[in-house]
Amino acid sequence: MRVTMPGLTAVDHEFTVPLDHDDPGGPTIQVFAREIVDPPKAGDDLPWAVFLQGGPGGKSPRLYGKAHFRYILKTHRVLLLDQRGTGRSTPAQPNGAGYYRHFRADSIVRDCEHIRKALGVDQWETWGQSYGGFLTMTYLSLAPEGLKACHITGGLPGLTATADDVYARTYPRVVEKTAAYYRRYPEDAALAERVAHHLLANEVVLPDGDVLTHRRFQMLGMQFGMSDGFESVHWLLDEAWAGDRLSDTFLYGVMAATGFIGAPLYALMHEPTYAQGAATDWSAERLRPKELDEPGTFTGEMTYPWMFDEIRALRPYREAAYALAADATLGPLYDPDRLADNQVPVAAVVYHDDMYVDAQLSLETAARVGNVRTWVTNEYEHNGFRADGEKISARLMDMISGQA
Structure with missing residues (x-):
């Protein structure tokens, strides 16, 4: 055509x-x-x-x-x-x-x-x-x-970088980008913490039926590496609340930004990209710093095993994801x-x-x-x-x- x-x-x-x-x-x-x-x-x-x-x-x-x-x-x-x-x-x-x-x-x-x-x-x-x-x-x-x-x-x-090499370098940059985000929008620190505490205390369901957990909310940080990434997250937080509940605008926005809709391979094949003769063994999960469990923190371009349980578009790929993470036979690229x-x-x-x-x-x-x-x-x-x-x-x- x-x-x-x-x-x-x-x-x-x-x-x-x-x-x-x-x-x-x-x-x-x-x-x-x-x-x-x-x-x-x-x-x-x-x-x-x-x-x-x-x-x-x-x-x-x-x-x-x-x-x-x-x-x-x-x-x-x-x-x-x-x-x-x-x-x-x-x-x-x-x-x-x-x-x-x-x-x-x-x-x-x-x-x-x-x-x-x-x-x-x-x-x-x-x-x-x-x-x-x-x-x-x-x-x-x-x-x-x-x-x-x-x-x-x-x-x-x-x-020759392994997945561990990559994520050991990536996590500090995510922390730096999050700090830069809060320098641009200092009022968003309180907004993000409020959302995080709400998700930790309540079950919030996204429009597609997925539960919006705190760790899925943190995935919004994967946008921080783009020129418009800070604004993408800022405007979501700006309209996050409708009284004492999270707004539909916010929930639809988070679902779209973190749902891998139409792009399951992005999550499935992310760590195998770095597998050259050694299993990745869920590298991002193993190297995740404990401080990222705190409300108000964000993660970046990382793939975690829980995503294949909690995200609707990824659940059908759970078995393959675990098998790829354990595969030590993927050859050099x-x-x-x-x-x-x-x-x-x-x-x-x-x-x-x-x-x-x-x-x-x-x-x-x-x-x-x-x-x-x-x-x-x-x-x-x-x-x-x-x-x-x-x-x-x-x-x-x-x-x-x-x-x-």
């Missing part, structure tokens, strides 16, 4: 790929992707770029116009990929852990290579946002011959030797104050991978590409071309 909206023409594609690329004659799934191009250039022979969305378990952006792709569309046609199990690709279904072993970065990269060849593209460029940067490092490890250049926004992973010899030009923006992706781990990776240039900045939060895509795109493309 081809449609034209303000600033772009979009063409939908569906591809049949093996569930297990090592078993091409076995079960198959569908992977959906949307091609976008500047309308006056729709018939031109433009170079291709594939956009690798954050996540894991993230579908491609649904656009209302050029938005943050404006600069890239001046010279490229872009393929927005719904990673397997997301969006209009074959949806994730409750299944055993063996099924979801095929939903990590290596399988997604092999989907990309299947699609590139199906489109008849000799080489393409990648744009990797957040987890898309993790995918980029796997792509460079498995199939660099398909890549002309790579651009990464806030997503250089620690190549990066090839350090091949990455050290990398010849594909890579430009990466590293957000100095990133709550989700540790800047120091990112810079260590940049030093270990050949042909990587980094731009370190504290001007943006983790969603810098969405917030100021034109400026970030221009800078990264200039870095690739040697003009910056």
Whole structure:
């Protein structure tokens, strides 16, 4: 299907790929992707770029116009990929852990290579946002011959970092972001404590039937790493109360923000992203500081075992989540030797104050991978590409071309 909206023409594609690329004659799934191009250039022979969305378990952006792709569309046609199990690709279904072993970065990269060849593209460029940067490092490890250049926004992973390494660094940043939130909105400290004490003393039911516990309320802190995250939580708290009960506006907002509605893979595959030869064993739960049990505190981008009991959209995945957390056989996702010899030009923006992706781990990776240039900045939060895509795109493309 081809449609034209303000600033772009979009063409939908569906591809049949093996569930297990090592078993091409076995079960198959569908992977959906949307091609976008500047309308006056729709018939031109433009170079291709594939956009690798954050996540894991993230579908491609649904656009209302050029938005943050404006600069890239001046010279490229872009393929927005719904990673397997997301969006209009074959949806994730409750299944055993063996099924979801095929939903990590290596399988997604092999989907990309299947699609590139199906489109008849000799080489393409990648744009990797957040987890898309993790995918980029796997792509460079498995199939660099398909890549002309790579651009990464806030997503250089620690190549050998375990889940414990990641969360040991992440928890202090969550505490720092929470303190920054209260500096911006000091009156919200009392509001958050009031909500927390109310939830600890009363059973509060969300519109979908889930019980809103204190620990689920704390999950709102996962928004603090975005440029508009403080405001998202502030305006929820601003209208939290209707007399002595929590308002419907608040309850619907919390349900939407913490319910993983349409995105169960985000929770299911989060810790397995860091599993390379060792079980994660619910790392975030084991490393959770005791002080985060206090009213008025928030957590961040962490996955806890209780979520698969208390959150409606995640309950069907409970068995798989526990099995994945105990699985010590998930293999490596990066090839350090091949990455050290990398010849594909890579430009990466590293957000100095990133709550989700540790800047120091990112810079260590940049030093270990050949042909990587980094731009370190504290001007943006983790969603810098969405917030100021034109400026970030221009800078990264200039870095690739040697003009910056």
